[in-house]
Amino acid sequence: MTALLEVQDLKVAYGKIEAVKGISFSVEAGQVVTLIGTNGAGKTTTLRTLSGLLKPSGGRILFDGKPLNGTPAHKIVALGLAHSPEGRHIFPRLSITENLQLGAFLRKDVEGIQKDIQRAYELFPILGERRKQAAGTLSGGEQQMLAMGRALMSQPKLLMLDEPSMGLSPIMMQKIMATIAELKAQGTTILLVEQNAQAALSLADQGHVMEVGKIVVSGTGSDLLTDESVRKAYLGED
C-alpha cells in the first residue's frame, strides 16, 4: 500500500538560498506525523511547498498517488490537502461564519457545509458564540481555533497544521493540543509542524527532526521522546 503523502528528496530554494535540501518522508492515512526543529530549519517552507504556495526546486511530491509538480495552490486544496498556515491568517474583516464558509469554498453541498459549520461550533464552542463577530477581533487562541476549523471545512484527506500553539498561553496551548488529539482519535490524518516538541511527539505516530533544511533524525513519536540527542536539543534537558 502506498502512503497518502510521499515526499521524495524534496528541495526548495529562495533564489540561490536552499531552504530545504532534499528531504524524504511519508504520511500514511490515519497517522499523525510531526516535523520538529528550530526556527529556520525549513519546516514551514516544506508545508508551503506541499500546499503549492512555493514551487519545489527538486524532488517529488506524491499525494494520494498523484504527483504535485507545479500544481497551483488552489487546485491542491481540491485534491484534499488542507493547510492551516503559520500565524493563523484568518480573514480579519470577515465574520467567523464567513471564514468557515470560505474553508468550504470548493464544496457545493450546501447542507453538508451547514452541518460541518455546526460541527466546528461543537468542536470550538467559543466560535459558535461569536459567529457574527469579525475574525480580527478574536484572541490569538480563538483565531487558531478558527484557522483549524476553517481548514477542516474542506473535508481534507490530510490536514497540515503549522505551529498551531505558537504565541498562545499555556492553557490555550493545552486546549489546542487536546483538540489535535481529538481529531486524531476521529481518524484525521495530520502533518503537524510544532515548536512545542514535547507535545507534538507525544501525539505523533512518526516524527522527523529537521535541522538547516535536512531531516537529521526520524522515528516513532515515543522513540524520539526518549532519544537522548533529541531530548538535549529540543526538549530543553541537559
Next chain:
Amino acid sequence: MNTLPQQLANGLLLGSMYGLIAIGYTMVYGIVQLINFAHGEIFMTGGFGALSVYLILPDSINIWVALPLMLIGGGLVAVLIAVGAERFAYRPLRGAPRLAPLITAIGLSLALQEAIRNFYPQADKPRVFPELGEGSYEIGSITFKNADLFLIVAAVVCMTGLAFFVRRSRTGRAMQATAQDPDTAQLMGIDTNRIIVIAFAIGGFFAAVASVAYGAKYGHVEYRMGFLMGLKAFTAAVLGGIGNIYGAMVGGLVLGIAEVTASAYIDGIPGMGEFGGSSWANVWAFCLLILVLLVRPQGLLGERVADRA
C-alpha cells in the same frame, strides 16, 4: 434666485462620474496593491468604443435603443484593454519592485492616448459624441438633461449592483478574501488570478459607463480626456480610502460637490474674489485632498494600516 440646489446637483453628477471611475482604481489597489495609472485611459477608450458603435448604427436609430448597444461596445473595449493590461503588462511584473508596474502603467497610458490620437479617425481633435436627446427637466430650481438622468441612474445601478455582488455572491466573497490575504485565499481553493482579472474587468466596465456619460453630458470625447478625469478619480479613491469600494463612491461624491460648490461660491468670501470660477476648480479639489490626508491619512472610510493583519 437660490443657486445652491443646482450647484449641489451639478456636484453630485460630477461626483458620480468620479466615483464610477474611482472603483477601478480602488478595486485593483485593494487586491494587488497596484495603482493602475492607465485607468484614466481605459476610461477614455470606453468612450471611443461607444462612439464607434454609434457611428456604425443607422442614423435613424432611436438614441435610447442605441444607448445600451453603445454601453456594451464601449464596455467591451474598456474591459478587453483592462484585462489585457493585467495579463500582459502587470501580471509578469507581479513579483517585481513596486516602481516597475508603476512605470509600466504610465507607459501604457501614453501608448493608449497616442494609439487613439493616431489611429482613430479624426481623433486628434475632440470628436462629437451623441447627446441623449434634447429633453430637459425641472425639479424645483434644479434643471437637468437626459445625459444627467442617465448618469445618475447608471451610477446608482452600478454601485448597488457592485455592493451586492461583493457582499453576497460567492465570487464577491472570494474577492474580499483575496484582498485581505491572497496567499491564504489560495489555500481555500480560490483562483486568485481569476479574481484579479474580474477586478480589472469590473473597473474597466464602470469606467466605460462613466465615459459614455461624459460624452453624452459634454457632447464630445477626446484622446486626452482620461488624464484629468483619471487623476480626479484617483484623488476620489484616495480621499475615500483606497481599497474600499464604498470609499470610492463617497470620495467621488465629496470631491464632485466640493469642487463645484467651491468654484461657485468661494469668490463670495471677502478677499477670495479672484479665486472663483471653474478655472480654480482643480485647485480646490486637490486642496481638499491635501486637507483630508493631513487629518486622516487613510482617507474617509479607509482603515488604519495598522489594522491590516
